[in-house]
Amino acid sequence: xxxxxxxxxxxxxxxxxxxxxxxxxxxxxxxxxxxxxxxxxxxxxxxxxxxxxxxxxxxxxxxxxxxxxxxxxxxxxxxxxxxxxxxxxxxxxxxxxxxxxxxxxxxxxxxxxxxxxxxxxxxxxxxxxxxxxxxxxxxxxxxxxxxxxxxxxxxxxxxxxxxxxxxxxxxxxxxxxxxxxxxxxxxxxxxxxxxxxxxxxxxxxxxxxxxxxxxxxxxxxxxxxxxxxxxxxx
Amino acid sequence: xxxxxxxxxxxxxxxxxxxxxxxxxxxxxxxxxxxxxxxxxxxxxxxxxxxxxxxxxxxxxxxxxxxxxxxxxxxxxxxxxxxxxxxxxxxxxxxxxxxxxxxxxxxxxxxxxxxxxxxxxxxxxxxxxxxxxxxxxxxxxxxxxxxxxxxxxxxxxxxxxxxxxxxxxxxxxxxxxxxxxxxxxxxxxxxxxxxxxxxxxxxxxxxxxxxxxxxxxxxxxxxxxxxxxxxxxxxxxxxxxxxxxxxxxxxxxxxxxxxxxxxxxxxxxxxxxxxxxxxxxxxxxxxxxxxxxxxxxxxxxxxxxx
Numbered sequence: 001x002x003x004x005x006x007x008x009x010x011x012x013x014x015x016x017x018x019x020x021x022x023x024x025x026x027x028x029x030x031x032x033x034x035x036x037x038x039x040x041x042x043x044x045x046x047x048x049x050x051x052x053x054x055x056x057x058x059x060x061x062x063x064x065x066x067x068x069x070x071x072x073x074x075x076x077x078x079x080x081x082x083x084x085x086x087x088x089x090x091x092x093x094x095x096x097x098x099x100x101x102x103x104x105x106x107x108x109x110x111x112x113x114x115x116x117x118x119x120x121x122x123x124x125x126x127x128x129x130x131x132x133x134x135x136x137x138x139x140x141x142x143x144x145x146x147x148x149x150x151x152x153x154x155x156x157x158x159x160x161x162x163x164x165x166x167x168x169x170x171x172x173x174x175x176x177x178x179x180x181x182x183x184x185x186x187x188x189x190x191x192x193x194x195x196x197x198x199x200x201x202x203x204x205x206x207x208x209x210x211x212x213x214x215x216x217x218x219x220x221x222x223x224x225x226x227x228x229x230x231x232x233x234x
Numbered sequence: 235x236x237x238x239x240x241x242x243x244x245x246x247x248x249x250x251x252x253x254x255x256x257x258x259x260x261x262x263x264x265x266x267x268x269x270x271x272x273x274x275x276x277x278x279x280x281x282x283x284x285x286x287x288x289x290x291x292x293x294x295x296x297x298x299x300x301x302x303x304x305x306x307x308x309x310x311x312x313x314x315x316x317x318x319x320x321x322x323x324x325x326x327x328x329x330x331x332x333x334x335x336x337x338x339x340x341x342x343x344x345x346x347x348x349x350x351x352x353x354x355x356x357x358x359x360x361x362x363x364x365x366x367x368x369x370x371x372x373x374x375x376x377x378x379x380x381x382x383x384x385x386x387x388x389x390x391x392x393x394x395x396x397x398x399x400x401x402x403x404x405x406x407x408x409x410x411x412x413x414x415x416x417x418x419x420x421x422x423x424x425x426x427x428x429x430x431x432x433x434x435x436x437x438x439x440x441x442x443x444x445x446x447x448x449x450x451x452x453x454x455x456x457x458x459x460x461x462x463x464x465x466x467x468x469x470x471x472x473x474x475x476x477x478x479x480x481x482x483x484x485x486x487x488x489x490x491x492x493x494x495x496x497x498x499x500x501x502x503x504x505x506x507x508x509x510x511x512x513x514x515x516x517x518x519x520x521x522x523x524x525x526x527x528x529x530x531x532x533x534x535x536x537x538x539x540x
């Protein structure tokens with residue numbers, strides 16, 4: 001069985017700044033991976049390279065053994081890569097339920113049933129008919145999360161799921177992520193909150209100035225001299 | 235609310251159906267104009283109100299339909315109803331040709347490109363005098379068909395409004411709105427935004443094309459400045475904005491209210507009439523950016539299909 005995702009020597013520059021330089025990583029099925037690094041280390045750019053929002057300058061990205069770099073974002077999404085954004089991007093003038101419906105194909109009744117189910121799952125059932133723009137920050141984050149789940153992705157990319165979320169909500173989210181892994185999905189999450197990364201991830205990649213400087217178990221990463229240097233300076 | 239609305243609409247439809255029998259020539263012509271504006275504002279709403287891609291050259295489809303229809307009647311001797319359909323087809327064809335490059339442009343660039351397109355078309359029509367009559371215009375054989383055209387225009391307005399209803403209540407329509415809300419997020423969620431935009435654009439071109447051909451037949455004479463004026467685009471935009479962009483009946487309300495207002499003001503004070511439109515644009519943008527219906531929807535939590 002091929003890896004879920006293979007990123008090989010991916011490079012992306014903006015002007016003279018190398019946002020991502022020669023980063024390679026491999027994701028195996030049914031695992032939770034963390035992607036950490038200081039601000040500006042290229043985490044979100046790497047996400048955008050994987051999801052087709054940015055074009056690669058060099059390198060290749062393969063999903064379940066097939067190349068996906070060069071495909072359009074919607075084509076990549078349909079192959080089974082779902083994502084959330086660092087800054088929430090719900091559709092504010094659509095209701096919570098409509099936010100989920102738009103990403104579905106197939107019979108509408110079935111989609112609505114599943115949409116309501118997912119909203120119940122994150123305790124937003126009573127707010128299904130509310131415009132997403134009227135919901136609180138945390139609620140919008142949940143809508144974005146379940147909207148991504150509506151596409152039933154194989155690989156889930158989460159960009160800072162913990163940012164701006166209260167503890168209770170966060171624990172619910174992390175539970176959900178662990179359950180998704182148990183259900184056979186692969187998760188890659190960008191996160192600043194070390195506790196989240198260390199508690200949840202089985203393997204952690206560390207980026208600094210666009211380069212991958214370390215990869216390993218959370219324990220090994222925490223002890224890695226280069227990682228400590230990248231975060232705290234020499 | 236809905237229970238009241240349906241009988242009300244049936245009564246209005248019945249009244250409009252018998253109106254040409256009892257109404258004056260001026261009245262029939264005026265209602266026919268309202269039908270035309272409902273068609274234009276409703277069609278503009280399909281692309282611009284739903285996807286947020288503001289077309290500043292939508293009259294180009296009206297003009298293309300007018301010339302296609304008029305040429306087929308005048309030169310090829312087609313019956314006008316068939317020529318009207320061909321006018322719609324010509325407008326859709328034009329939309330295909332310009333949709334591919336222009337719908338890749340974002341925001342203001344699309345608006346400007348559409349504006350430019352309309353000017354180019356007007357120049358082309360003026361230039362190819364041999365076919366179009368150029369600046370001298372194009373005359374059609376005389377024919378009094380104002381009552382049949384009234385009915386056809388009415389059906390056209392009904393079709394455009396019905397189509398809007400179907401779209402707004404469908405997931406296709408909701409996806410069009412996601413383009414307006416956040417195009418990048420829509421893409422990342424697996425929505426093929428380009429083909430959605432293109433679909434909406436083609437649908438939005440058909441109505442104006444047919445309306446242009448009908449108008450050409452009704453007036454019997456067209457010239458470049460009469461069928462490609464920026465004023466028609468601006469009027470349909472203001473009507474849709476006034477009634478409520480992105481709603482089903484907003485463009486209908488806008489077309490009816492503003493047409494009536496325009497007629498009243500035009501009759502009494504011909505010189506302040508452009509001023510009225512300017513004032514309405516400013517008032518709508520400042521005070522109720524969602525339009526009359528948008529405001530009601532928000533305040534009374536009405537469904538977006540109203």
